[in-house]
Structures are given as structure tokens and as C-alpha cells.
Amino acid sequence: MKLFTKPKSDEDKLIEGCIAGKRDMQQLLYDQYSKKMMAVCLRYAPTTFEAEDMMQEAFVKVFTHIGKFKRDCPLEYWIRKIMVNTALKHLRSKQLLTVSHEADEVNNLASDNFSLTGYSLDELLSMVQSLAPRYRMVFNLYAIEGYNHKEIGEMLDISEGTSKSQYSRARAILQNMIARQENNYKENVISS
């Protein structure tokens, strides 16, 4: 027999309000997670406009299916997963996930001796956004979301090997970008 019931947290109340379809609760949830999720969408989308499109679609899904949230993981993780899946679907619908041949020839790989502390978030985002859609997707999923290549292969309907190879190319492109920018910075400092 249950003598004591666990008091409801604010998040529980928020979720219940959203399940009931209360618009004010939905807005509260949106306010709570919109900034983080916008950053997620920006990583997957090539432009801010498309990132907002993705986010709108993803949040509608969140509010539609929040009744299915089993609370076996943090709500933020669940919402993030919806954002990633929506981004994936978005890019797939636009056939942007076809194999790209950009930067196929990345021969001169830069070393791992670098730091990103000097880069702003916008700069980092623009670097990621400049990647070809499939590279960008694999890079985001592996490097930032933390999926392994097997999972990425299943998500993108490609083999594990393809995922690894595409990630290596994406990584090389980013390393070259960083190296190029560092060289430019050094040249500017010396010349000045």
C-alpha cells in the first residue's frame, strides 16, 4: 500500500498541462527549451530560416505526442531526440542526404594541435553549416550527439563503414577550416 505519494515536480505539472492541451503550459515548455533546441536545429540546418522551420515542426510533434513520453529519460533528451529526428526527416525530404562529392580530396590533413576557445558559437556554427548536408548530419550525430557509427548507419540507412568514412571526411574538412583560419590569423598578426 502506498502511504505517501511523491509530490509532483514543476516539470510533471508542465507535462500534464501540455498533455491536457493547455496553451499556457505549452508556451512555458517552449520558453524553457526553445533556446537549446534552436541551437540544435541550427547545427543541422543550413540556414536560420530552415532551422526555425524544423523547430516549429518538431515542437508541434512534441506537444502532439507528449502523452507518449514515458519519463524514463530527461524531458530535454526526449525533446532533443525529436528535434534530431525532425531534422533528419527534413533533410531527407529535400533529398539533401544524397552522397556528396564535395571535398572528396582532402589530402593535407591538419594536426590535432588546436583549440576552439578562441571561436565564437556563431563561427563554430557557420563552420558546421558550411559542411555538405550528409557530412553535417554525420558530424553532428557522432561528434556532438554522441551516437556511434552503427546507430548513425541505422538512422541514415547507410552502412557503418559509410558513416565512418563520411565522418572522417567531415572531420578533415573542419580541421582544414580551422587550420586555414589559424594560418590566416597568424599571417595577420605577423604582418601587423
Next chain:
Amino acid sequence: MSSAANDKRGKLEDEFRNRMYDAEASPSQQLWSRIDHSLTVQENGEYKKRAVFYRQLAAACIALLLVAGGVGAYYFGSAPASRQPLATVSPAPSASTTPTEQSTATNQAGATKQAKPTIAGTKANQTRQQATIPDTITAPQGASVGNQPVGPAAIAVVPAAALRDKISTNAASKDIEITTSEASGSKPAAENSLALTTPQAASPATGAAETRLSLYKPIRNTMAALGATGEKPAFNTMAPRSSLAAPATTESITDNFVKQNKQVMARAKQQEEARKALAVAGNEAVAAGSKKSAKESSAERSRWSLGMAYAPSYFDQNIGIPNQMMGASSRQSFMPGGPSATALSSLYMDQAREEYDENTDPGFSYGVEVKTSFRLGKKIKLLTGLGFLQNTSRSKSSYVIQQFWGNAYADAYDSNGPTSIFLPSISTNFATDSLAVAKTPEYKVNHRYRYLTVPVGLQYEGNMGKDWFWYGGAGVAANILLQTTILTSASEVTDVEYDVNENSPFRKLQWSGNVSAGVGKRLANHLSVTLGPEVRSYFTTLLAEPENTQAPQGKPYTIGVNMAVNYELGAGKKAR
């Protein structure tokens, strides 16, 4: 760098993850408004969807009620033109015989000495009976035994003594003559035909025999036609006139033309902006709606479908023969002596009973149904429709029985002609006066029941693969008995048929329950077939008054296979 080596996370991955995983970016201010709008559109769509669902459910219920009501009105509302008694449904092929004919027949019997068994019933207070029975029976009272070269036609006619006593002495003599055909002596036994005369009652005044075929007067139900004459109430259709007063608008017109022009231009600009904003909002709504509708059309399936089912089955009518039917008895039974007509009749009755029990089998039956189904949920469907059932049971018999009813006051006799043992055994008429049992070559009897059925049921479906699915269903059905036919292969035995409006011993409205399960295959996007066993059990006995019938009865049932084709209405829409 090899691709395989990249599975190990390096500094770049860590740096990017640290900087970007929990990063935040502000969306535009209008984003929430757009989400809010999308949610509103979606909620409205769901509301509409729900409204459509309830509308369709209501339509299904109304359609079902209309069908059931129509069938019920047709069945119960139509008054029968004439209710015929059991005997006159299919009159026995026996010919009424005049005294002249009788005497002729007797003379012929005497002259030719052929097997012409004649049993002459006497006046009620008389005990004299004459029975001429071939080979097998020696009638105790002056019954002449004819030389029967062919043999097997043996007849016993036994008047019920109790009833006889009540008949007045003035009653005319009743001769029941049962003869084999005249040619029977020269024909093989298999061709023996049996002719049973109907009981006759002679008028005491004239002494002429009068045959009365029908004991019961036809009952006619007359429906009083009520003319609905209603007068339309005279309503005062004069409506009060509302006076319309145009608002008095007065504008002061300034002379300053430039000022007025500016005002007009500003207003036009405002209107243009409002129109643009409306168009943008409209486009967004259309875009959101089109996304949703595309998704929905791919995910949704039509709720309505039409189906046709054919179900061959075996039917067990579950009607036995009573162990003790009306005993063949007469005053002769109480007299000492050798084998009598009564004894033989009883023996034949026992044999006929055993034969029925041994040879009654389920016959091939079938049902055809046209159903419409309404999808209540993802996997559950409500089915209803209209169908036709033909249940058949068959048996073999070597005996012919004729049952007589006597009316002492009207001094008339009635019979439904020679039948198999089945019909007398289910008779609810306790006033049977006498029974005649005769042995004949074996013949087949087919009991056929035709129903109009209105089924209602639920069906649950589950996927087994891409195209295959299983189903399980249960339901009830109102079965309206359209026709009952008892067909025999022997020409001597009368076929009996009861139509929908005729008075019959069978239940007119019978409820049944059915359970079925099986597998199905989707042949196309909107077409599927199913196959599976089906059991249908009736909730009541086949006879309308089981308590008044001596025959042991159970509830009939069918076991068969249900084959159905299902066509989904409005299916096949694909997302564009």
C-alpha cells in the same frame, strides 16, 4: 587517416561537443506564434475528424436501424392473406371418394383379389372395423386377407376409441380406404404406390358421403386501414414588418482636396497591409494544412468498407423423434388374439423412429451475406448487413405416416397427407385421431430452412505480415424464417412447404450468435480476402413451441467455413 580509425573520439570531437552540446540560440519572436497557429489548425482538424467519426457512426446506426426496421415492418407488418391449416398447405394427393367409387374400389378388390387393403371405420358407437391387409395381418373381425403377391405395403389405421365413443350414432359411416394401386399385383414392389383416402363423413339426412378436407377454417387477418386525414392548422403567416431605417450618415465635406486625398491614400495603404498580412497568415495555414493532410492521407485508411461473404456449412437441426409418439391403439388392442394392425403399426413406428435416428445427418447448408463494415478503431470493425441462409438437414425413411385429426362435432377429418415420420413427431396437435403407418421402399427426406438474416458483429484484425492478417469476430443475427420445405424423393409422400406468412410449427424469428476466426490477405490497396472457420449457434430451438412438442430438441447449430471479399471504400489515396 583511415575511416576506421575515426571511431575513436579525439580532441576535435571533445572541443566541439563541449562548445556546442549545451549551446543556446534565440529563435525569432514569431516562432511561438507560428507553433501556436499550427497547434490550433491541428486541433481543429482533430475536432473535425472526431466529428466526422461520430457522424459516420451515427449514420451507420441509423442505416442499421432502418434496415432492421424495414425488414421487421415487412415481416411483421404484412398481414397474411390467408392462414391455411397444416393440412391444406400441401394437400394430400388423395382423392375424395364417393360411395360409388368406394363400392367400385371394393368390387375391384374383390374381383381381382389384389392387394387392396381396405379399412372401414364404422360409426362411432360401432366397433366393427374391416381391414384388408396383405399377407401380414389377419384382421380379427371379418377382415378379408387379400392375396398379396408383392407384399410389402402394410397399412394400419386405428381410430382413437375415446373419440369414437363421443360421436353420435347418427354420424355417417367413415370409410378409410387405403389401397395399393391396382397395378401393384403386376408391378414390382418398388413401384408400389400408396393411396390414402381422406376420411369421409356422410350426411345423416342424405346418406351421401361428404368429404371435408379442411378441419379448420382459414383465418383471415384483416388490417384496418386507417386513413390519416389531418387538417393543416391555419397559421397566421403574417410576419411583422420590420422597419428598416438607414443610418443617417452625414459627412462634412471639407473643401481641402489635398487633405481628403491624403486620408484616402492612407486608408488604402492600411487596407493593403492588412491584406498582405492576411495572405501571409493564410499561406502559412495552407502550408501547415497541406503538410498535415499529406501525412494523414498516407496514414489514414477509410472507415467504410463493403464485403461479401459465402459460408458453406453443415447444419444440425437438433430435433429428435419422441420415444413414445401417439400410440396406435384401438379397442382391438384390448382383445386377445394374434397380430393386429395396431401391433404392426406400433412396430413400424418403432422402426421408423430408429431409422430416423440412424439416418438423420447434417446436410450441406450455406449462407451468403453482404456486409458493410465501419472501422471503430485501428483494428476493430463493426459489421452489419443483410444475408440469406439456407440450412439443410437430410434423412432417409422407409415408412409413410398419415395423421388424422377428427372433429367430433363437425364430424370431419383432416390430414396433411402421407408424410415422413418427422412432421407428425413435431406436431403440437394433441387431438390426433389416428395414425396410419405404411412401409415403402426407402426414400430420402430433405429438411430445408431458408432465412433472411440481419447480422451485427465486431471483428478484430491483427497484422501477420506485410499483406497477411488474422481476424477474430463475433456477432449476433436476427434470422427471419422465409420458407420451410420438407422434400421427399418418393412421389407418394407429400412435400410440405411453409411460406413466410403461413402458420407453421417452426419459429419465425430466431436469434443466433456466431464466432469466427481466420486469416486474410490484402490483394491490393483496397481489396482483401479472408478465410476461416465459423460456428453459428441458434439461441432457441427450431420449433416455435418446444414445450408442446414431444420430440426431444436442442438448439440448432452450423459449423462451416467463411470466405469473404472485402472492398475498402475510398481507399488507395496516397500522399502526394
